[in-house]
Amino acid sequence: MHRKRRCLSALLLLVLLIQMEPTFIIDGGPEFGVNVGAPVRFRMWGGGKGAGIVRREDWDSLSDWGQFVRGLKFGSDNAPLGVWFGGLDSYSLLSGHLVRRYSNRANPDYHPAGGFLTGTLGPLYTEAFVSDVLGARLMGAEFSLDIEHVFFGKAKEHSRYTLALSAVRDWGRAGGRAPSVTLAHADAMAVVVVRPDYEVHLVAGWGGRPGEHGAWGAVAGAGLDAGTETLNLRLRLEARRQQGGFRQGFFGADYELARFQAAGTDCAPLADAGFPDGYSAFGEAEVGWDAVSYGGLYRHLKLSLGAEAFSWGRFDVDGRMAVQLFERSLEVALKGLGVGMGQPGARYLGAAEVRWRFLGGKLYAMGTGGTLLFPTAEGTLRPGAFASVGLGVDNAR
Template identity: 75%
Template sequence: MEASGLALLPREGMGAAEGFALVEPTLILDGGEELGVNLGAPVRLRLWRGGEGAALVRREDWDSLSDWGQLVRGLKLGSDNAPVALWVGGLESYSLLSAHLVRRYSNRTNPDYHPAGAFLTGTLGPLYTEAFASDVLGARLMGAEVALDVQHLLFSRPRQRGRYTLALSAVHDWGMAGGRAPPVTLAHLDGTAVVVVRPGFEAHLLAGWGGRPGQGGAWGAVVGAGADAVTPTLDMTLRLEVRAQRGGFRQGYFGPDYELARFRAAGPEGVPLSEAPFPDGFSLYGETVVGWDSVRYGGLQKHLQLSLAAEAFTWGRFDVDGRVAVQLFGRSLEVAVKGLAVGLGQPGARYLGAAEVRWRFPGGRLYALGTGGTLLFPEGVGALRPGAFASVGLGVDNAR
């Protein structure tokens, strides 16, 4: 259980601040690798302001069917090694397999939209499939990618699976939940070859081509390389790509900014992403994800977790997003900072940032927490209302 005081702070001249008592009960059942359940949701009880007729519980948190999905914070059925596996809950920095359509996407960037997403994975012979939905209770972002193990198809099952693959992905946004926005469809074809295999290390080359079905001249191509390293204390992924974009198509279209950009893309035009002009050109994309622990720790938390991605375009735009979290003093103190900057170097650039601190008192069950950051609230197509939040409080649990 966490209990804190929360203040939502609009920018100057855009309304009064709102204050809430924030209570967040959580129930976690750990069934091992094959089963896990995490239930709970933040309940914001109004303390001051909000205007005439404002409800005790913040109405925007529960005013649609999709918002009830936030009660399921995580449901896991099956493991990474199972023939079929399912995950339901919040999607944070989610990427769809090759990640050339959906990369580092979050389905809760909109502060007034709290859906439960899901992704399903399955293996059948030489085929590996992953399908996802950003909102299991609404018609929103849906897609799938099917990867074919070429070596398995031609020469029977290999000792190491997935060394040479061809993959086809397609994603469609229905735009009918979490606020209406124009629908959009993208597709991508990818090829990957693992060229170096050593204990704890792999390197691969990749190439791909994608476009917007039904929209002539909208296409893009990509070539790149990546590496994965795993040791008892380190888990690291690196990726570097050169991309070409034409006719408004771009790789990573459904990215960390998408739940805001689908209403208003970064830039001076004030139009949704599906209608925003995107110059023809090239870009260089880099991404690194690092998890490091000073001991061989089997939990999800690490002494250092770093996730950073950046893309530089030849016509003068730069995008970057990342998160870093560190644990100190015997894991008693955790500090996390995340940020997003879209359209740097161009008019109408967008910035978001947040920080969180958790201090666990001696004994380990009681902890203090503080958070703060900036927000953007969609108010129809073409409008985003800026704001900020700050919260301090206490939490208690019986397991870490």
């Protein structure tokens, strides 16, 4: 009798680790910065026979050495050329119709340094990225052409009417072998309302999988970008059509796990998994609020939430929130991911972090906990959980 393949491994390991994270930072202003360092985890207990003192899975590939680069910045979005290297967390490639809310370190045993480049030349704006600068993995680019600039010269309000073309390929040769896949997408965007504190735009696009007959998708939607001294707000709402296995946001928050095994019951990699034809509604909100118009990286409230509901009964959601309380002495951060909800084989992940600052804010105590999924050599995902407590010191808030 044929036995159905199990999608999740039942192996459970209990390991006690102590982690040290030396860090070196140079803040050179808005167009230069260096942040290097890496978490080094020493095994105190558990791990099985033959386990070394340093957790081997953190350093067993060339790509893992990329985790030393926490952030390396040259230029900025406002400069003609900008380059950034480090971990990619909730990264979207311009329009976001191929790469949206992607994190390159969702696999707990894979720690690459990614990077992206932005550049402007006349009416052409380009963004290119790689998920792993030391391995053949995700690579892509999007080219956006300012139509008004082409026909009438540089306008006061740039990029009001644009045409864009993007393409992304996963070579599947680092961070564990997985099927390669290529996607492309074309977009048109028009900013229809411009006010001092906000603007509204409309977008429409079409994409597909080159070489895969009948694999295509279409999208139409609207967005709002608003900004005041205390509030930054971005809203997106889109109606989508999927056909033949293509979908918008293919390289998303769950991709580093789904490339081995997509959510569902067939246990297949995402590149080969069946995806029903149908429609979906996608919404995204990003909110940054600060009560005192604080100009730093951290705010009293940061919220990022993306959700997609499909006509055939599936629901995906990815969100994260961080709040600062008691004069910024206490910070609480939550994040969660649900993929394939409403269908058999749904996938859930979550984590929380609490950080309490004292002695003027430079010293802090923290506690974290959450769930993980570890890809195995057999192509399944092994569930796990983590919890940690620690102390730290910094001078950047």
